[in-house]
Amino acid sequence: VHGEGVEEDRLYALVEWIHGEVAARRSTRIGRVDPTLSVSVRSGVAFIKKFVVRRNDTFFPILRPRDNFLDHLILSYYRNGIANYFIEEAVVATALESFGEIVTCKTGVEMHRLIDEIKFLARFLRREFPIHFTNSIPTMFKRALTRLVEAKRVQTEGSRVILIGIGKPMDALLSSLVQPYIETALITLSLLRNEQRAAPFQAAAFVRRVQSEALALVHTGILRYSECCGAETIRNTLLTFADSNLLSVESEEDQKSQERQLFISPSTNNIEVEEFETHLARFLQTRPQGLQLIRAAAVSYTHL
Numbered sequence: 001v002h003g004e005g006v007e008e009d010r011l012y013a014l015v016e017w018i019h020g021e022v023a024a025r026r027s028t029r030i031g032r033v034d035p036t037l038s039v040s041v042r043s044g045v046a047f048i049k050k051f052v053v054r055r056n057d058t059f060f061p062i063l064r065p066r067d068n069f070l071d072h073l074i075l076s077y078y079r080n081g082i083a084n085y086f087i088e089e090a091v092v093a094t095a096l097e098s099f100g101e102i103v104t105c106k107t108g109v110e111m112h113r114l115i116d117e118i119k120f121l122a123r124f125l126r127r128e129f130p131i132h133f134t135n136s137i138p139t140m141f142k143r144a145l146t147r148l149v150e151a152k153r154v155q156t157e158g159s160r161v162i163l164i165g166i167g168k169p170m171d172a173l174l175s176s177l178v179q180p181y182i183e184t185a186l187i188t189l190s191l192l193r194n195e196q197r198a199a200p201f202q203a204a205a206f207v208r209r210v211q212s213e214a215l216a217l218v219h220t221g222i223l224r225y226s227e228c229c230g231a232e233t234i235r236n237t238l239l240t241f242a243d244s245n246l247l248s249v250e251s252e253e254d255q256k257s258q259e260r261q262l263f264i265s266p267s268t269n270n271i272e273v274e275e276f277e278t279h280l281a282r283f284l285q286t287r288p289q290g291l292q293l294i295r296a297a298a299v300s301y302t303h304l
Helices: 008-025 038-047 069-079 083-097 101-107 111-125 137-150 169-193 203-220 231-243 270-281 289-302
Strands: 052-055 058-061 154-157 160-163 247-253 260-266
Touching: 008 038, 008 058, 008 083, 083 101, 083 111, 083 137, 083 160, 083 169, 101 160, 111 137, 111 160, 111 169, 137 154, 169 203, 169 231, 169 270, 169 289, 203 231, 203 260, 203 289, 231 247, 231 260, 270 289
Parallel strands: none
Antiparallel strands: 052 058, 154 160, 247 260
């Protein structure tokens, strides 16, 4: 996000801001940031020194999206420590932005239509964030909407929600919490649709295929988030597809290792699969070109 670097004063302000946002969402107290912030910032920079360089009074990230995706997974692991505090707002913001900038920023979106999209995203993310998306969606929506209004990210006019705060620090954080899962799902689904096997095939081998193709698409810039290459995320995505009847999952015991092996069979209902894929692609930041490029890449990969 800050490829041009972040000045020291700006970094201090961002650290204080994120600390305050987390503190406001916690039911228990958290430690105070050092009054001068210098200790907190120095400790944080030292902890991730592999990924940051300082020149004069400016800090520069030295890790790009195309670099080793394992390094990105490490940073994502640290970030995910606070993900649960922001995921509800991230889902609401992502659902709102799926209606397009002209609608969300000018006329706004009717709340009942917005809640329908939130329900779809909540079902999609339930395995990753079960605490948030297994209870009442309207209650979650009301809580998240209140925070977004207080942050001057959105405003309400009657039954409509209008996006007003674009380009704020919260935007990058909220996007980073949802977009990787969408990217993972779309490349996984595109590869599944190209499978022509009649018999179930081993899930572990397919996960490796998805990882390989996702990594290639990150390197070419078609996918933006290296986190989409994570094996656990891909496995959870397959199980989510099974929940939505887009594929079936069978478990068998391997006679040699005596471990349980998962086998998957794609759905033969291509219309249902395509409808799900098209719906999910609405939440992709690079839509619709992003989906077209992912589909084309999946076809090319299948014929290698």
